[in-house]
Amino acid sequence: MPDIAYEQARHGSSIGQPLTRRDGILKVTGAATYAADNRPEGLLHAVVAVSRIARGRVTHLDVAAAKGHPGVVAVMTGANAPKLAQDPDAKDNPFMFRLDLLQSDQVRYAHQPIAVVIAETLEAATEGAELLAPRYAVEPARIGLDVEAPQEPDAVGAGDKARASRGDVEAGLAEAERRIETVYETAAQYHNALEPHAIVAQWDGDRLIVDTPSQGLGMAQMRLAALFGLDPKNILVRSPFLGGGFGSKGLLSGPQVLGVMAAKLVGRPVKLVLRREQMFGPVGHRAETRQTLRLGTDASGALTALDHHTLTATSSFDDFYEPASALSRYLYAAPAVSTGHSGVRVDTGTPLFMRAPGEASGSVALEGAIDEMAEACGLDPLDFRLKNYAEAEPISGRPFSSKALRECYAQGAARFGWDKRAKAPRSMRDSAGRLVGYGVGTALFPALMMQAEARAEIRADGTGTVALGAHDMGQGAWTALAQIAADGLGIDLAQLDFQSGRSDLPNAGIAGGSAHTATAGSAIHSATSAVLAQLAELATGDERSPLYGAGNAGVFARGGRLLRRDDEGRGESFADILARAGRASVSAEGKAAPDSASREAYAMHSHGAVFAEVSVDPDLGQIRVTRLVGAFAAGRIVNPRLVTSQYYGGMIWGVSFALHENAVLDPRSGRVMNANLGEYHVPVNADVPAIEAILVEEYDPHVNPLGIKGVGEIGITGTAGAIANAVYHATGIRVRKTPITLDLLLG
């Protein structure tokens, strides 16, 4: 299989090309239709009323006042909400989260939906929600990592092991020549894609159409089917474009389901869009962590032991534990490695997947600890990382399917000018006297594969179609997957009808885990290969064809023709093959799934190295990232322009992680006190330095038929740690928490 894929790609015209986004003009002209842009006939507007307490009960809602407001059509509360076929508190698997759908008067976190007002206008619904004037029986909020004795969870992340180890860490530490113990803290971050969660829901009897941003059309369809007792076939979910997802739109959130319930209640189409402040609660966040690392080395600087423990928080009513220690299972070589997690329950919404869940938070702590250990050994931070380079996955012992991390270090360091780094901290200055620091961080994100299906067709006019319910959340799926599809069929992109973004197309799985291009692309590859096999069958079995006798494996497709491998001068167009066979078209379906044999045999990860330069005002503590160079190896690169953009986006989130993002909860009330984009800081353009992403070549014959690894999340990892390490190098002050703010550097 891999051979054919590589063959096709080599002869193909699309894969590997830095094409601009096919949907770019639609987006910059405003013609791209996002969920909230839909306005079906008879549309009503729904506004969610949210709780202002974090824990307790709603004792009264002034429903009469809200209903009495002109334009208000209905007020949906627990008393009159449509009955659901599935308990919103049911949990059958780690990918299923409990939703707040007005099932009780209990309040479990601030900004929990407690009612929905539906009105003829957005303004009337907004005012109606205000008039509800809820009263509460308040119980004290439980907030923070010290709120109770931590417990070890059954699983972390999406069903990952809470604990994994190899060797005897205590013995490794005991025998170590040098050892450190260090604690890092990361702040909570809340999902804030530019497009808030939005839904337009329309019922037609027992049929349901929803327009809503989704990173998982099939899962959304199935959850709606379960909640409303519908045949999935009667549900159409449309999501052609997302204004960012980052994990928050992988699974349906409660407010999205409330929009469907509201439409059912009033028997008219309903639009529900969260306000910005309502994003801080019901749609997921990256929980805070406190990570304790213990490292030991021998006299040469080789690690003898690495222990990484994460304390984090989940909600009072559901389980999602930030798997921040997991990174230490994959990255640095040590004879003894131990990773574990513990958690407390707090009165916040349930944490959720957020771009590089686990790896992002874990990387800041691990890269900081590695830097501290390097210094304790008197070694250059990059040399120390090379010294402890893992030739096999540390805990599992499996070889890597591919790992061009050495090349990443080398190319990144050369481009950055790492050799100009002064060894001692606080010893480099710019011409104005500002402190300058260099830092490095290793980037890693697992190369996952999920399941997907796709359909492909070639028609007698030589054009083709590839269809699957894939997801473009800004990463460029409309373009990258179409490139794979065009090469898969051996036609030009202009001849391809690429259909995507709807649940009535073959299920393309979810756009998550940086695995969408790999997974959906593999399904496309499977479907297009099957179509070409049919064409080849028609041609090579027909003595009138110039390809007669070449055999299925003896031909390949390019430019709308099948050609002989051993003689590219002999070939025949798709149109001619189909015409002679009297066929209007050939079509096939294809599937992708992880290859369990190769996944058992090999560890699969994307790798990278990020180098950061910061400038710090020695008196005022102001920090500015002045340069970032990332070098990443992620298997085959389908579209270098889009991939570079993904790396940039990840690295900018790394800047945000290191220096800005911080949801500030008042520990007394449990409310987020900066629930707006004025005060919940992400970097502005002026905070984004000169960024460079180097695409390091890597060939992976094991990961999937196309050799594609993920690029969506890895950019955050490594970057935040590199910046933190650069701040230390600049100032000599080791700040063991993020975000690093100027007050921590005043000395």
Add this chain to the structure above:
Amino acid sequence: MNRFDYVRAGSVAEAVAAAAEPGAAYLAAGTNLLDLMKGGITRPTRLVDVTHLPGLDRIESLPGGGHRVGALVRNSDLAYDAGFARAYPAVAEALLSGASAQLRNAATLAGNLMQRTRCPYFYDPASACNKRDPGAGCDARGGETRLHAVLGWSEHCIATHPSDLCVPLVALDAVVEIAGKAGSREVALDAFHRLPGDAPERETVLEPGEMIVSLRLPEDAAAFAGHSRYLKIRDRTSYAFAVVSASAALRLEGGRIGAARLALGGVALKPWRARAAEVVLAGAEPGEASFRAAADAALAEARPSGDNAFKIELARRLIVRTLTLAAAGTPERMPALPASAFADGSALHA
């Protein structure tokens, strides 16, 4: 949002009459007021739209020196007025360090003076706030206080005034020209904003119905043009309120400081004129020693209102830096990153 009357005034007299009743508020660009109304933080019963009043959008050079700036002059128009920016470069720098380009294009001069604090407890209707609801208490006390006041605060309120613009203006002795039912009056900007005391709900000295019509820079303000800076410490490079800011203006005479003006932002519920520091600087030789002494004098009364002691030391250092840069001379061109510590390549120390 409550129901409210909307009145579009045709003249200042009409506006003042329309706004005399309790619960009325003037509406200019609305960049702060409308957000407050949407959040249920303020509930005016009447909005008096002054945006169409004639003559209040002018920047005038006064015959005897000084400038008059109309209440409706947009922040960006003022910052990019070449004559004004040349005379008061620190004011232009402060303007360009505030908010975002979009907001500066809309926000007015008077609106900037009248903007409310950014204390998160003021913006959270579920929190107790004496400013919103006199006598309710102050949930900021004991809460998230990293950015709260270190000067002039009281048990009743520890919020800060968020303006950048007001900081150099108060340093330059700007005067607020006010129209009211009883006629016109003027108030020094330094006396315009009130410290919280036991009535934090009263933020300015404006009487009900009174309206800012213009602001005057006095004759001698432009004499500081050659040595004026505004510096703003913030948590990101743009679109962030000041953690602490400072404006320094010097007149250098024969190697000595003839006159000094110094004001701080982000430290109190009003733009904070540091007069004690000015006394220290007057007649002194410019340099680290006198600048440090001035900084100490400016912060002598400072005390943390919570988890913000760092702001006192930061303000000290910022004063030294701002004086150093002012003494070195106003840059010929507006820095690419206005008011930033990374604004230019000049040396950090004298």
